[in-house]
Every structure is written in structure tokens, then in C-alpha cells.
Amino acid sequence: MISDITIGQFMPGKSFIHKLDPRMKIILMTAIIIFIFLAKNLFSMGAMVAFVVLAILFSRIPLKMYFKGLKAIWFLVFFTAALNMLYIKGEHVVFQYKALTIYEEALWQSGFIAIRLVMIVVISSMLTYTTSPTDLTAAIERLLAPLKLFRLPVHELAMMMTIALRFIPTLLEETEKIMNAQKARGADLESGGVIKRAKALIPILIPLFISSFRRAFELAIAMDCRCYTGGKGRTRLNVLKYRFRDIFAFLLIGGLCYGIIYLNTLAPSLVR
Amino acid sequence: MENISITSNQSQDGADIQISVQDVYFQYETTDDAPPKEVLHGISLDIHKGEFIALLGHNGSGKSTVAKHMNAILLPSGGKVYVAGMDTCDETLLTDIRRTVGMVFQNPDNQLVATIVEEDVAFGPENLGVPSEEIRRIVDESLKAVGMYEYRRHAPHKLSGGQKQRVAIAGIIAMRPKCIVFDEPTAMLDPRGRQEVMDAIDNLVRNLGITVVLITHYMDEAAKADRVIIINDGKLLMEGKPNEVFSHIDMLREHHLDVPQATELAQYLRSMGYDIPEDVLTPEECARAILNARTGEKSA
Amino acid sequence: MALIETHDLRFVYGKGTPFEKVALDGVNISIEQGEFIGVIGHTGSGKSTLVQLLNGLFRPESGKIMLDGRDIWEKPKKIRNVRFEVGLVFQYPEYQLFEETVYKDIAFGPTNKGIKDKDELDRIIRTSAEFAGLKETLLEKSPFDLSGGEKRRAAIAGVIAMQPKVLILDEPTAGLDPKGRDRILDRISAYRQKTGSTVLLVSHSMEDIARVADRVLVMNHGKVEMFDETKNIFKHGQRLAEIGLRVPQVTQVFLELKRLGADVRTDVYTMDFAKGVAMDFLRGDKKEENNSENSSTDTKQETTEGGEAE
Incomplete structure (x- = not known):
């Protein structure tokens, strides 16, 4: 039946990632996605991939769930990768047939794009798999709270x-x-x-x-x-609180980000 | 229109009155030029603390309209409604009135706000600004009171109708009301759901001391009340103990209300000259009465 | 030949998902032309699934449904035709009204069926409205301006207008007040009497079923628990209570009497009959004694039921 579709695809669990404060999760996942784009050579990208794989293992969400999330974008991944492969010009020709020329730079570029797309989907599915919609809403409300100043x-x-x-x-x-x-x-x-x-x-x-x-x-x-009169004076059943593991996760991701920047300097960038 | 002014002082009416409906008139505002439709024509009733009242009447009799006056969803066009002495027309008292008299509606789906049972139950106390630790305690207590504690982490849409309705009741209990008005809470439920909800209501009355006003079409539910009030055409038609009211079988029929079959059978046998008490309401009572009558008959 | 027959009907919800649930299993029933069948069972017993299968809304996992001797899924592309033969009124059917006027809404079914002739359509709509007890003046109103009971009867008229051989109603009285409920049951009985159609009435209310049905189908856990004449069904009050069904209050009185050790019959389900049996009991007649009094009350119960049925 249609009603069996679970909204937000939340999969209850007790993993380290499940237990993180949803606000911290949103912040950290955003940071990871940004740094996925900043990883520009094999060292930094390798570190990023290794980290994401570790995160997948730690989330204790079955691998096939991630593949399910990727199903929808396979086409997009191949299409953008292929386009990049055909259109990017460089210096080192790898393959040539009639009008078709593929450069080494194009191969790197399209490979990186494919990996980035896959990782973004994996990370954002991880957020929805490990966080209940209620927690997500609460976190978004809290994170956006400063915007109240702008009405x-x-x-x-x-x-x-x-x-x-x-x-x-x-x-x-x-x-x-x-x-x-x-x-x-x-x-x-x-x-x-x-x-x-x-x-x-x-x-x-x-x-x-x-x-x-x-x-x-x-x-x-x-x-x-039930006496609802808007947000004023409302309290909450579940108060979000940063705990030790949130600080730990923050430091960990901070370290990762610093590492990416450092690794980027060790070798020339493979992508623009 | 005749409109008697209310002069009596509330505190004089007795401290045990929870809700006092005093000569209330009500008409719906219509959008076009049609004359406003009056649905209540000067109705008065008092509901005492801790009482269990069943409010009966066919659709369109005005019983739901009366109920909606009891926590200021509707305001009288004439007359007054007092909730624990508070005038429902006084807007500054609105929150106090609504936390004193809670309301449960027919469709359980359209009362639940949150995606998780316990978050929904917390909605009322959250609105009232209750501190978080206390909300947790209240939510657990309220869910236990309706037997839904094990389901606290469930999503409402996965529950049965009876379970949803019990969650809705817990959401009201969590506001710590003195009185709860139920507007046909079992009309959309199957027999099992009805039983669950009636058990929960029973518990409110007997163990939590909450005043209950129950609107229903089911006479077996009304039979459990301390007092039955029948409303017809926006006026009070009759009130009394269930057995008193149900003994007027012809009058109930005339107003398209059901008569409990056990009562009808007992009345018939009584009219045939057998020694059956007047106040038979349930099948068990009826069976016992018949058996006693037969023993009496034999010894006679 | 029976009008409807099912052979080893089986249906599973959410096949292949974690929510997989067998809704019906091994259902074999046979219904004759013109019968009034009551269908009871608690929520999840499979009764609603069964009626939706009979109407061809779902395809059975295995087994067959024969309508007039033909498998309704013989030509899957023609399944829509089955829905005109077996009219199904859903629970809370008033929520399916959508047209500007009641008249147009009732016309929806017959138009889908392919009735194009204006006069014929008009005749069908007016007779259907009459069967449902809708006044002529309501036909030009918006369905959303009607009262609750009227809306429901308008929706029922919309299904009757397809002129089905079988009319199935799923909980047609749910949520109505006693007046609305009596009105609908009366209209259904009258419709059945005038057209001689077969009617299936799904209900939680034993009182409703006792009032109108010739035979009762009791469903439990996706299987047929009982399928027998109404009076025979209520003999098994104990069993019905066990599977979570509430027998009529009068029946409860006699079950309780029996439990208290009295020697009474328990197949009592209408008020008139109950009065007779109770009188006999008070007079000290034994149930086995088939004296004139007892048999006269016996016919009373049957004629009350039969009278409405014919």
C-alpha cells in the first residue's frame, strides 16, 4: 500500500551517528559536503573516501540502503562524468578516435565528479537514515532561530x-x-x-x-x-543538548577538514 | 427574542459546579443574506465536579453546539457559560478555560499534531510552557492512564482508531484539565476501539476524578453515566439518571434515539405484570432480573 | 448456478515487503441471486478485503472469483466491467462526492458505464435517487451542501445508478446517528425488495445485521468462520464473543441467563422474539417443549426477518 512508504526514510538505530545531536549532524554533514569539493588530489580525496566508508560502517545502516539511495542518481553520475570526459581539453591525450579525443585531465575530472556526487548522496542519505523527521525539524528550527531577527x-x-x-x-x-x-x-x-x-x-x-x-x-x-498560541512561551519535551560525543565528532571532523587542506598541498591538484 | 439576564453570582451557585450553561442562545453567522440560523434556544444546565454526564440528541439537535460552548470554541449569542466560575466571553481567560476543560473530537486523525506519540501528548504542556523535565513526567503518566505507554515512540498513523483516540485523550489529560468533553469519540471506531476508549473514559472518571461530558449515540455508553441529558431542537428535553431517562421508551423513540435492548425487554416484561425492577440497563442486570422474577413466580 | 462463487481465494498485502500480511486464505463462498448477506468480523478479519476482491479492485493472489459462472479475471483488461456488475459502496462514501450537483455526481457511474442516452440516464438517476431516499429538490444542489446522512445516501445512489446485479455496502451506517442509520437500512431493504438484487452488507453492528440479513458470513483472521442463516449464526453467541464480535444486547441477555444456569435458548436476536422467549421462560415453559406458544414466537422471529427479506 502507498501508506507504507516511510517518509524521510528514517531507520531507527543506536549507532554513534544515530545518537549525535541532530543540529551537530546537520552542521557536520554540511562541512563534509563542502570539503568533498575541496579535496583536489589523490591524497585528500583518498582520505575523504576512507572517512565516508568508515562513517557508513559506523552508521550501521545496511549497505543496500545506500545503494537504494544511489539508484536514482546513477544516470546523473554517468551522464555528467561522460560529458566532462568528452568536453574537457588538456595536454595529455589518452585516447583518440576520429573526432573523439580524451585527455588525461578529463579522466581525472570526471572521475572526481562521479565520486563527489556519490559521496554527497551517501552523506545526505546518512543524515535522513539516522535522524527522525521530528529531530530534523527540531534541529532546523533551532539552527534557523537567529533568523527570527529578520522576521x-x-x-x-x-x-x-x-x-x-x-x-x-x-x-x-x-x-x-x-x-x-x-x-x-x-x-x-x-x-x-x-x-x-x-x-x-x-x-x-x-x-x-x-x-x-x-x-x-x-x-x-x-x-x-490544546492551548496552542504560536511559538511564544512554548517549552519542549525533548531539549536538544550537546554532549561529549558531539564535541568529539566536531573535533574529529575539524581534524579531517584540516587534514584535507594539508593533503591538498602535498601534491598538485588533479581537478580545477 | 426572550433573553433572561443573569443576575445570580457564580460563587453562590455552589462550589461544586464545574460548568454552568445559563440560558444560552446561539446562532450561526451566515455569509450571505440568509437569516442567521439559531441552533440553541435558551438552554441551561449545570455540570458538577466529578460527574459523568452523557449528552444525547439526534444530529442537528444542538448537542455538539452546546459542547463547543463549554471551552469557548463557540461563544453564546445570548446567555452565559461559566467554566469553574470563569466567563467564557472573557478573552483574557481563554487559556485558563481551555486548560480547565479539554475536548476530544470524533475523528482521531484530525487531532494528532506530531509524528511521534509522545511528542503529540507533549503538545499541550509545551504550549502551556511547562518545564521540560515535568513534561516528560506528565507525558508518561498520561500515556499510562490510557494504556498507551508502550506505544510512546510509535508513529500515530500506524495505530488503530481506538489507539489513536486514546493518544488524543492522553494529549488532553496532559494539560491536567478538570473536565473533558468528548464529542462522539467512538462514532468512527470499531467495537474493539469503542471498548478501549470507553475503558479509558471510565478510568478518568473513577480513578482520576475528572469530570466527563460524553456525547454519544450509543445507549450502552450513555448507560454508564451518572446523569443523562437529552437535547432536542436546541433545548433541554429531559435529564435524569440513566434508568429514569431510558424508562421513557416512547419518548426516546419519538426523538429518534435508541433504547438499550435490555431496558426495552425488561420494561416489556414489567408491563406484562412480572416483577422486574425499573432500573434495568445492562444485559447482565436484565438476565438477573428475569431469573429473580422466575424464582419469585415459582414460589408464589 | 450461484451468482457469486469463490474458489480458494487468497490475498496477501504488501507481497515481498516487510509488511507482508495474509489478508484472506482459503475462502470458499457461494451466494445466490437475490440473497441479502450480512458480513461481519472485527477489523483486520479480511471482510473489507473480500468485498474489494469481489469488485475486482484487487487481483487475488490465487484462487478464483466466479460471477455468473465466469472468472472475473478471465480478461484482466475488461475488469472495469465487473465493477458495474458488482457495485461497491465504500466506508464513508460521502468523501467520494465531487461534482457540482448531486444529479451530476450520480451520473458519474452510469456515464462511465457507457450510458449515453440522455433520457435513459435521467430516468436512471431519478430512480436511484428515489431508492436512496433523496428528494427531487436535492438533485440540483451541491453535494457539499447536504447533511451528513443525505451525503451518504447521495453516494449510495451513485453506486445504485450503475444498476449492479450485486450491491455491496461497507459499513454504510458508520458514524451516523440512529435516525440516519435506520433511514439507510430501510432504504437498502426497500431497494432489495423492489429490484430483487443481491445485497452484501458489511457491518460491525450485529443489531443492523440481525435486522436485515438472510444469511451471515462471519470472517475471522482471513478465513470464513461461519456462513449460515442468520438465526443459526446467533446460536453461537459464545463463539462470536470469543472472536471479538459483539452480539446484539438481547442475545447477550439470554447468553447471560444461560451462564447463570437457566435453561433457555440462546439463538435470540430480535426484540419481538426475545419478548416471546422471555415470557415463555417466566411462565416456566422449558425450551425443549415445542408447545404452541413457543412455535408461534418462533415463526414471529422468522417472519419478521423473512418479511423484510422478501
Whole structure:
């Protein structure tokens, strides 16, 4: 059933990475992604790959989950790598056939791009696999809190995100029900051209909208009844706290970043 | 329209009154030129502390509208509603009123806000600014009170209807209300879910001392109440102990309300001259009464 | 030949996922033309899955569903035709209304079926609305302006309008007040009487089933637990309670009497019959004695049920 799709793909666990403070996780993962782009020779890239592989092992998320995340972007990886291979010019020709010339520099460039893309996907899936949507929302709310100064409604945005996460499965289930109900009235959703198919969606979309409005209305009253008046004066069940392991992770990644910069100086850059 | 002004002082009405609805009129504002539709025509009722009230009436009778007046979701167009002595029209008291009288609705899905059960239960206390450590304690207590503690880390959408509704109840208990109004909490549930929710409500009344107002169409649920109030056409039609009210079978029928079958059977046998008590409500009571009557009959 | 027959029906949800669950297994039932069948079972017993299979919404994992002697999945591309033969009213069907007017909404099914003739369509819509107890004046209203009970009846009219041989209703009275519930049950019985269609009514409410059904199908854990005439089903009150079903209150009275050691029959499920049996019991008649009083009450129960059925 559609409702079995898990939103955000969170996989509960007790690994070191699972236990990190979600704010720290977001900060560190961002840092890693930046430094993936800064690694420019074999030493620094090698260190980065080694680190990511270690992180994968430490996350205790089955490898096949990461492959699942990569499935969607294989095409993109090959396409960008191939384009780079064909278009980048350099000095050392590796291969030539008629108008097709491939340079050594192009090989490095496309190889690095492919590895970077894969690592970015792995790192960001790691964030969603090891952090519950609730924690993610809470962390984003906290990290964006300074933006309140610029009148950005941070709390409201986080509340919207929470409610969206809460209701996506419910609405998916409802969509399935309405689809079945209209099918039972002989609605033909599967055949015909674009226009016919778009038209066939009306009997599904209208009831879905109406029911969503009804839900929103009822939810608003229920929230009123539970004394919701916005972000002001609210406390939290789960207070995010940096612990020793967060500091440890911070120092570790800090060390890694410094190492990348240092390793970059040991050999000439292979990519621009 | 007749509108009796309220002169009585609240504290004089007795300290044990939780909610006092005094000659309330209510009309829905309509958007177009159509005349406003009046749904309550001067209704008065008092709900005492610790009482378990069942509020009955067919759809459109105004019972839900009355209920929504009890925690200021709706404000009377005429008359007054007092919650623990607080006038619901006083906007400065809104938060106090709502934490005193909680409300549980029909559709459990549309009351749950968070993606994890315990976070949802925490929503009320969080809004009230309760310190974190205390929220944790309250949440655990509230979940235990409805028997959902083991599910605290679950996602609401994976729960059954009865379980969701119990989480919704826990979310209200967590605000430490004096009274909870239930607006047809079992209407969308299967028999098992209904039983779970009724058990939870029972626990609130018997063990936590919370005043309960239950709107329902199920007479077996109403039979458990201390007092039954029937509303018809925006007015109070009848009130009394369940057995008193249910003995008026014809009147209930006339207003499209069900009669508990056990009561109906007992009444019939009584009318046929058998020695059956008037206050039979449950199948167990009915069976016992029939058995006693037969023994009586034999010895006679 | 039976109108509907199933052979070793099996259905599994989420095949190949961690959520895999056998919803139906080894279901063999046979339903004759014109029967009124009550389907009961607790949530997750497979009753809703079964009716959706009968309507061709899901394809069985194995086994066959025969409608009029033909396998409904014989030509998978033509499965849509089965849905016109077996009309299915879902739970809370009012949420499927979408057109500007009730009239147009009722027209959705028959139009999909391919009825193009304006006059015929109009006739069908008006008779369906009448069967569902909708006043003519409501037809030009927006479905969203109707009351809860009216919306539900409009949705039912939308399925009746497909003129199905079999009408299946999944919990048609859920969430309604007693008045709305009685209205719908009455309309369904009347529709059945006038058209002679086969009707399947899925419900949690034993009282509803006891009122209208000729035969009752009891589902439990994806299997057929019982499938018998209504009066025979309620003899097994004990068993029904064991599998989490709530028998009607009158039945509970007699089950309790029996438990207290009284010698009474327990296949009582309607009020009129209960009154008779209780009177007999109070007079001191034994249940085995088939005296005139007892048999007269016996026919009473049957005629009440049969009367509505015919």
C-alpha cells in the first residue's frame, strides 16, 4: 500500500551517528559536503573516501540502503562524468578516435565528479537514515532561530513541517481510498491520452482537497483546544543538548577538514 | 427574542459546579443574506465536579453546539457559560478555560499534531510552557492512564482508531484539565476501539476524578453515566439518571434515539405484570432480573 | 448456478515487503441471486478485503472469483466491467462526492458505464435517487451542501445508478446517528425488495445485521468462520464473543441467563422474539417443549426477518 512508504526514510538505530545531536549532524554533514569539493588530489580525496566508508560502517545502516539511495542518481553520475570526459581539453591525450579525443585531465575530472556526487548522496542519505523527521525539524528550527531577527517565522515554518510530516501518510492513504472508490464507480484512470488522464484526476483531486480542508479546519480547532498560541512561551519535551560525543565528532571532523587542506598541498591538484 | 439576564453570582451557585450553561442562545453567522440560523434556544444546565454526564440528541439537535460552548470554541449569542466560575466571553481567560476543560473530537486523525506519540501528548504542556523535565513526567503518566505507554515512540498513523483516540485523550489529560468533553469519540471506531476508549473514559472518571461530558449515540455508553441529558431542537428535553431517562421508551423513540435492548425487554416484561425492577440497563442486570422474577413466580 | 462463487481465494498485502500480511486464505463462498448477506468480523478479519476482491479492485493472489459462472479475471483488461456488475459502496462514501450537483455526481457511474442516452440516464438517476431516499429538490444542489446522512445516501445512489446485479455496502451506517442509520437500512431493504438484487452488507453492528440479513458470513483472521442463516449464526453467541464480535444486547441477555444456569435458548436476536422467549421462560415453559406458544414466537422471529427479506 502507498501508506507504507516511510517518509524521510528514517531507520531507527543506536549507532554513534544515530545518537549525535541532530543540529551537530546537520552542521557536520554540511562541512563534509563542502570539503568533498575541496579535496583536489589523490591524497585528500583518498582520505575523504576512507572517512565516508568508515562513517557508513559506523552508521550501521545496511549497505543496500545506500545503494537504494544511489539508484536514482546513477544516470546523473554517468551522464555528467561522460560529458566532462568528452568536453574537457588538456595536454595529455589518452585516447583518440576520429573526432573523439580524451585527455588525461578529463579522466581525472570526471572521475572526481562521479565520486563527489556519490559521496554527497551517501552523506545526505546518512543524515535522513539516522535522524527522525521530528529531530530534523527540531534541529532546523533551532539552527534557523537567529533568523527570527529578520522576521522569518521560524517556529511557524517548523510547525508546518511537522504537520506536513504527520499528515502525508494520512493523505496518501486517503488518496488510495478515494482512487479505489472512484474506480469502483467505473472511473478509468489507466487509459487514454494526457488530457483524458488529467481529466480523470478531477474526481480524485476534488474530494482530496475538500477532505484536506476539513482536516485542516478540525486540526486548527483541536490545536486551539490544546492551548496552542504560536511559538511564544512554548517549552519542549525533548531539549536538544550537546554532549561529549558531539564535541568529539566536531573535533574529529575539524581534524579531517584540516587534514584535507594539508593533503591538498602535498601534491598538485588533479581537478580545477 | 426572550433573553433572561443573569443576575445570580457564580460563587453562590455552589462550589461544586464545574460548568454552568445559563440560558444560552446561539446562532450561526451566515455569509450571505440568509437569516442567521439559531441552533440553541435558551438552554441551561449545570455540570458538577466529578460527574459523568452523557449528552444525547439526534444530529442537528444542538448537542455538539452546546459542547463547543463549554471551552469557548463557540461563544453564546445570548446567555452565559461559566467554566469553574470563569466567563467564557472573557478573552483574557481563554487559556485558563481551555486548560480547565479539554475536548476530544470524533475523528482521531484530525487531532494528532506530531509524528511521534509522545511528542503529540507533549503538545499541550509545551504550549502551556511547562518545564521540560515535568513534561516528560506528565507525558508518561498520561500515556499510562490510557494504556498507551508502550506505544510512546510509535508513529500515530500506524495505530488503530481506538489507539489513536486514546493518544488524543492522553494529549488532553496532559494539560491536567478538570473536565473533558468528548464529542462522539467512538462514532468512527470499531467495537474493539469503542471498548478501549470507553475503558479509558471510565478510568478518568473513577480513578482520576475528572469530570466527563460524553456525547454519544450509543445507549450502552450513555448507560454508564451518572446523569443523562437529552437535547432536542436546541433545548433541554429531559435529564435524569440513566434508568429514569431510558424508562421513557416512547419518548426516546419519538426523538429518534435508541433504547438499550435490555431496558426495552425488561420494561416489556414489567408491563406484562412480572416483577422486574425499573432500573434495568445492562444485559447482565436484565438476565438477573428475569431469573429473580422466575424464582419469585415459582414460589408464589 | 450461484451468482457469486469463490474458489480458494487468497490475498496477501504488501507481497515481498516487510509488511507482508495474509489478508484472506482459503475462502470458499457461494451466494445466490437475490440473497441479502450480512458480513461481519472485527477489523483486520479480511471482510473489507473480500468485498474489494469481489469488485475486482484487487487481483487475488490465487484462487478464483466466479460471477455468473465466469472468472472475473478471465480478461484482466475488461475488469472495469465487473465493477458495474458488482457495485461497491465504500466506508464513508460521502468523501467520494465531487461534482457540482448531486444529479451530476450520480451520473458519474452510469456515464462511465457507457450510458449515453440522455433520457435513459435521467430516468436512471431519478430512480436511484428515489431508492436512496433523496428528494427531487436535492438533485440540483451541491453535494457539499447536504447533511451528513443525505451525503451518504447521495453516494449510495451513485453506486445504485450503475444498476449492479450485486450491491455491496461497507459499513454504510458508520458514524451516523440512529435516525440516519435506520433511514439507510430501510432504504437498502426497500431497494432489495423492489429490484430483487443481491445485497452484501458489511457491518460491525450485529443489531443492523440481525435486522436485515438472510444469511451471515462471519470472517475471522482471513478465513470464513461461519456462513449460515442468520438465526443459526446467533446460536453461537459464545463463539462470536470469543472472536471479538459483539452480539446484539438481547442475545447477550439470554447468553447471560444461560451462564447463570437457566435453561433457555440462546439463538435470540430480535426484540419481538426475545419478548416471546422471555415470557415463555417466566411462565416456566422449558425450551425443549415445542408447545404452541413457543412455535408461534418462533415463526414471529422468522417472519419478521423473512418479511423484510422478501
